[in-house]
Every structure is written in structure tokens, then in C-alpha cells.
Amino acid sequence: MPKKVVKRKRAPKPKPAPEAAITAVPISVKVNGKTHSLTVEPRTLLVELIREKLDLTGTHVGCDTTYCGACTVLMNGAAVKSCTMFAVQADGAELLTVEGLEKDGQLHPIQKAFGDSYGLQCGYCTPGLMLSAFQLLSHNRQPSEKDIRKAIAGNTCRCTGYQNIFKAIQLAAQNVKGV
Amino acid sequence: MYPRAFHYHRASSLKEAVTMLSQLGDDAKLLAGGQSLIPLMKLRFANPQHLVDLNFVPGTSYIKEEGGALRFGALTRHAEIENSATAAKIPILHDCAAGIADVQVRNRGTIGGSLAEADPSGDWAVVLITLATEVRCLGKKSERTVRFADFIKDAYTTALAHDELVSEVVVKKPPKGSGGAYIAFKRSAPVYPTASAAVQLTLDGDVCKDAAIALGCVGLTAIKARDAEAALRGQRITDKTIAAAMEAARAAADPQSDMRGSADYKRALVGALVKRAIEIAVRRARGEQVEVGHIYA
Ligand SMILES: Cc1cc2nc3c(=O)[nH]c(=O)nc-3n(C[C@H](O)[C@H](O)[C@H](O)COP(=O)(O)OP(=O)(O)OC[C@H]3O[C@@H](n4cnc5c(N)ncnc54)[C@H](O)[C@@H]3O)c2cc1C
Ligand code: FES
Ligand code: FES
Numbered sequence: 001m002p003k004k005v006v007k008r009k010r011a012p013k014p015k016p017a018p019e020a021a022i023t024a025v026p027i028s029v030k031v032n033g034k035t036h037s038l039t040v041e042p043r044t045l046l047v048e049l050i051r052e053k054l055d056l057t058g059t060h061v062g063c064d065t066t067y068c069g070a071c072t073v074l075m076n077g078a079a080v081k082s083c084t085m086f087a088v089q090a091d092g093a094e095l096l097t098v099e100g101l102e103k104d105g106q107l108h109p110i111q112k113a114f115g116d117s118y119g120l121q122c123g124y125c126t127p128g129l130m131l132s133a134f135q136l137l138s139h140n141r142q143p144s145e146k147d148i149r150k151a152i153a154g155n156t157c158r159c160t161g162y163q164n165i166f167k168a169i170q171l172a173a174q175n176v177k178g179v
Numbered sequence: 180m181y182p183r184a185f186h187y188h189r190a191s192s193l194k195e196a197v198t199m200l201s202q203l204g205d206d207a208k209l210l211a212g213g214q215s216l217i218p219l220m221k222l223r224f225a226n227p228q229h230l231v232d233l234n235f236v237p238g239t240s241y242i243k244e245e246g247g248a249l250r251f252g253a254l255t256r257h258a259e260i261e262n263s264a265t266a267a268k269i270p271i272l273h274d275c276a277a278g279i280a281d282v283q284v285r286n287r288g289t290i291g292g293s294l295a296e297a298d299p300s301g302d303w304a305v306v307l308i309t310l311a312t313e314v315r316c317l318g319k320k321s322e323r324t325v326r327f328a329d330f331i332k333d334a335y336t337t338a339l340a341h342d343e344l345v346s347e348v349v350v351k352k353p354p355k356g357s358g359g360a361y362i363a364f365k366r367s368a369p370v371y372p373t374a375s376a377a378v379q380l381t382l383d384g385d386v387c388k389d390a391a392i393a394l395g396c397v398g399l400t401a402i403k404a405r406d407a408e409a410a411l412r413g414q415r416i417t418d419k420t421i422a423a424a425m426e427a428a429r430a431a432a433d434p435q436s437d438m439r440g441s442a443d444y445k446r447a448l449v450g451a452l453v454k455r456a457i458e459i460a461v462r463r464a465r466g467e468q469v470e471v472g473h474i475y476a
Pocket of ligand 2: 060061062063064065066067068069070071072081082083084
């Protein structure tokens with residue numbers, strides 16, 4: 001005998017409380033020298049703006065929890081973790097990402113030094129490390145060993161053991177002119 | 180990870196931020212450096228419907244020396260304090276600022292945000308409680324001054340009303356013959372310490388005229404180790420008095436076992452940190468320039 005199918009009416013879903021719609025916010029940011037005017041939803045993270053809206057995928061997401069520094073970019077010359085800022089907060093700011101280091105087809109001395117010193121293996125952490133090095137060298141041309149270690153303490157590398165990264169930054173310090 | 184959607188409000192003055200907070204109600208939060216709030220929002224531990232951004236308010240980031248005190252605007256970043264010669268006039272402030280997390284976090288995180296967050300592991304509270312510190316709190320009707328000892332009520336709890344904000348932190352310069360030091364033990368830079376100790380002393384010749392000792396990360400708030408202070412006050416600083424202060428500090432600590440270490444381990448650690456901080460504080464009180472850094476595992 002076929003079982004009697006009991007049809008149950010689904011309980012109606014509770015309606016969400018009426019809320020004012022979230023409005024997108026117009027912002028203007030200068031990234032690697034080029035100004036972009038666009039609108040962003042307030043919760044858009046800076047790294048998402050950079051990677052997904054501006055298609056600059058050299059900035060990486062590692063931990064997404066403010067630990068590893070793979071997402072480091074410079075905002076008005078200061079290294080920041082772009083996974084821990086909202087894009088709206090960069091309104092009016094100048095950003096530098098790894099794509100902005102190279103000039104006229106020439107690698108920046110920091111990039112060159114990372115290559116020459118084998119300061120990377122998989123390269124995932126490298127863009128963030130180079131930007132942390134950039135902040136350091138922009139106000140300290142003769143960094144001590146301690147200065148270098150302090151400058152990159154917020155960047156985790158899972159491959160290299162740091163020795164060659166350290167050497168790369170020392171080499172870059174000798175070779176940069178006017179970062 | 181995406182935080183819940185929220186409405187974004189940009190304040191153009193601190194007064195306006197206070198008005199926004201009172202109009203928007205309990206679902207509104209201030210955004211300063213974002214280095215505590217944004218990670219919490221991404222994990223959805225914090226889900227404010229409205230964020231009031233203080234970062235565009237002009238004139239909130241400064242370090243001034245005025246009438247025997249240093250004044251810090253609420254939005255002054257840890258990095259600005261780390262690199263300020265004015266702030267270094269009270270060396271323990273430099274120790275603190277320079278040791279918070281890493282360059283990137285220090286470039287964003289603010290002194291006002293740290294105090295308002297009142298994280299049990301936060302560094303500023305441990306240091307500021309050893310000094311004569313006042314917090315200026317701006318509300319809808321007026322601005323009031325709260326002694327730092329009355330500002331932090333409990334873990335993540337301060338004396339601030341919902342529609343009140345920290346506008347300024349004022350630290351009185353210690354008297355002549357004073358020296359202090361702050362030392363933390365950390366597993367790596369971008370994490371809070373396992374334990375820390377702040378010591379601020381005033382010497383009169385060889386005798387310790389006054390002493391303030393606070394312990395970090397070994398309780399729900401910074402712990403003022405009063406018996407350890409008493410062990411030094413009025414005494415010559417010798418190995419014996421230092422040992423007594425260490426013992427008293429260990430007894431005052433109330434640590435929890437967690438991934439940073441067992442309670443016993445932290446208790447032992449905090450004693451050792453107090454010893455080192457006393458030794459450096461004494462040298463600084465005698466006029467010596469001593470650089471200190473945190474100890475990393
Ligand atoms: C990886 C990492 C490591 C860290 N390590 C350390 C460490 O070792 N030691 C340490 O002390 N800290 C550490 N921090 C925390 C850091 O110092 C934060 O910057 C700080 O705790 C909060 O300051 P903020 O300006 O970023 O505040 P936000 O995150 O913007 O705000 C924090 C809270 O305070 C409120 N608020 C902000 N400003 C005000 C104001 N003026 N008045 C009233 N309320 C306000 C906000 O509404 C929010 O609730 C770390 C953070 C990260 C991400
Ligand atoms: S991805 Fe931003 S700190 Fe790791
Ligand atoms: S090179 Fe692989 S993480 Fe650094």
C-alpha cells in the first residue's frame with residue numbers, strides 16, 4: 001500500500017526588518033600615479049578594491065586576519081595591511097602597489113635586489129615585503145640589521161627563512177636612489 | 180571575509196561624531212585605526228549597522244608638550260608616537276608605542292582606539308596606569324576628564340557612555356629623577372604579548388621615592404601590583420628589594436592558561452619582566468640613555 005504523503009505547509013519565513021538601503025560611497029584614489037573615481041559599497045575592503053575593481057592582482061591575500069602582511073600596500077607613503085582597511089577610508093589617498101614599483105620597463109632596485117639575492121621562493125609574500133622595504137628605505141637609507149628586522153616584522157614568509165630577504169633589503173639599500 | 184553590510188558616515192568634527200552616535204543609537208560604532216574593529220567585523224563578532232569614521236576629522240592627530248604634560252590627540256597613530264622626540268621625553272611611552280604589533284598595524288592603530296577598546300592584552304593601559312594620565316571624554320553636552328585609573332572598568336569596558344568618545348589623552352611628565360621601562364614577552368610581532376611589565380620609578384639619590392608597577396596580559400585588565408610597589412618605595416634598590424618586588428608581582432598576577440602559555444608560565448614570566456624593567460628604569464632615572472625592546476620567543 002502506498003504511503004500517504006502528508007503535505008506540510010512551510011512556515012512563512014520571517015520578514016527582515018525594513019532597513020534603509022546601504023548606499024554606495026563615491027571615492028577617488030590615486031593608485032600608482034593614476035586617479036580612479038568610483039563608487040564602493042562601504043564594506044568593500046581596500047584589498048578587494050585593488051584586486052577586484054582595479055585588477056591589480058599583485059597585492060595578495062594570505063591570512064585575511066591582519067597577520068601575514070601579504071596584502072601590504074603603501075598609503076600616503078605608509079605601509080598598511082589592505083585587508084584591514086575599508087576602501088572608503090582611502091578616499092583622497094595615494095596608493096602604491098607592487099605594480100607601481102617598475103618604471104619604464106625597468107625593475108625598481110628593490111625588485112632587482114630580491115631577484116639578485118634569491119629573496120623569494122614561491123613569491124607569495126614578496127609584493128608585501130617589497131613594499132615594507134620601500135617604506136623603510138624611503139626614510140632610512142642606511143638601515144641597521146635591527147632596523148630591517150623591525151621593518152619586516154609584519155610580513156610572514158612561509159618559504160625562505162628570511163636570510164635572503166634580509167640580504168635583498170641590504171642590497172637594495174645600497175642601490176636605491178630617491179625612492 | 181566580508182563584514183556585514185553597514186552604513187558609512189564620515190564625521191567632519193569630533194562634535195559631529197558624538198551627535199551622529201547619539202542619533203544613530205546603539206547600532207553605531209566609531210571607526211579609528213580599525214585594527215581591532217575591522218578584524219572583529221570580518222569575523223562577524225562585531226556587526227555594527229553604522230560606522231562613524233573619525234579618520235577624516237582634521238586636527239585629531241598630534242603630540243604636544245604643554246604645562247608639564249604631553250597631550251595626544253585621540254587619532255594619533257602608534258607609529259607617530261614611536262617616532263616622536265616629544266613623546267620620547269617620557270621614555271616608557273616610546274617603549275610602548277614601538278613594541279605594538281608591526282609597522283603596518285602601528286601606522287593605522289591609534290592611542291584613542293586602543294584605550295576605548297580596552298583589550299585585556301592591550302599595551303597602552305599597562306603603561307599609562309603607571310603615569311599620571313587623564314582621558315578627555317567628549318560627550319553631547321560637555322567634555323569631562325577621567326583619571327586613567329577610573330577609565331578602564333573591566334575587559335572591553337570603559338567609563339565611556341555610548342555617545343561619548345575619547346578626544347585626548349594627557350600624560351603628566353614625571354618629576355626629576357624619574358625613569359621607567361616597559362617590556363613585553365611576545366611570540367612574534369603581530370600578536371599581543373604573553374605577559375608584560377611596566378615600571379615607573381622616582382629616585383632620590385639611592386632611595387626609591389616612588390614606584391608604580393603594572394602587569395599586562397595576566398588579568399582581565401592591567402594589574403597595578405601595589406605590594407610590589409611597596410617593596411621598593413622608601414627602600415634602596417638592591418638585589419634584595421628587587422627580588423621582593425618580583426615575588427609580590429608574581430603574587431599579584433592572575434593569569435589564565437591559554438595558547439600563549441600556562442598560568443604558571445605567565446606568572447614566572449611576569450616576575451622576570453618586572454626585574455628587567457626595574458633595572459632599566461633605575462638606569463634611566465639616573466640619566467642613562469637605555470634602548471629597550473620587547474623579548475621575542
Ligand atoms: C595583528 C595585530 C596585532 C596587534 N598587536 C597589538 C599589540 O601587541 N599590542 C596592542 O596594544 N595592540 C595590538 N593590536 C591592536 C592595535 O593596537 C589597535 O590599533 C588598537 O587596539 C585599536 O585601535 P584602533 O585605532 O585601531 O581602533 P579601532 O579598531 O578603530 O576601534 C576599536 C574600538 O574603539 C572604538 N573607538 C575608536 N576610537 C575611539 C575614540 N576616539 N573614542 C571612543 N571610542 C573609540 C571603536 O568604536 C571600536 O569599538 C594589534 C592589532 C592587530 C590587528
Ligand atoms: S592578508 Fe592582510 S595581513 Fe594577511
Ligand atoms: S617566498 Fe613563499 S611565502 Fe615567501
